[in-house]
Amino acid sequence: EPEVTQTPSHQVTQMGQEVILRCVPISNHLYFYWYRQILGQKVEFLVSFYNNEISEKSEIFDDQFSVERPDGSNFTLKIRSTKLEDSAMYFCASSEARTAQETQYFGPGTRLLVL
């Protein structure tokens, strides 16, 4: 069964460093998402992406964040200058279509720890 994959599974970085989280969505999916979950808090939407453009973003997704689909398979989330509060589990998701009833399929997550 096709699945969303994410690398790395864990990342430790120093405050102020740039990190890139990588995701490989399901191959025939066209819509991509990033969510995050700070320890003990809710899973929060960050951004959605379609046709090489951001289609929606939350207030969390400020100028420190960017997303990119550098090739036909990868979808990345970059944090330019990490802060302690960026420590969280980051989930990538993809869906085939954009209709509200469409299922979003999630990857296993990348646990980011900023020291």
Add this chain to the structure above:
Amino acid sequence: AQSVTQLGSHVSVSEGALVLLRCNYSSSVPPYLFWYVQYPNQGLQLLLKYTSAATLVKGINGFEAEFKKSETSFHLTKPSAHMSDAAEYFCAVKGAAGNKLTFGGGTRVLVKP
């Protein structure tokens, strides 16, 4: 705007007992509702979803949920808990226009032998 409230961050059930996880939503538009499960060290896996076709929705692993508009609820049930049901369960909502999922806080289920 949508929001989701899951009552009880932790639930403990005995093996073979009923599992009941509560989810209430708030939405200004007809909602689409989802239950996801997260097993340890894994991603979120869809259990079931409500898309207005039927109010009683059956999902994987013997779970089902009933959409009750009058109560703004979408509670998840399973008649008989199995040890493998130990996981964290998330209720989520989407509005008709948007595409982002809004999640509840999650309920961690512990199954006692």
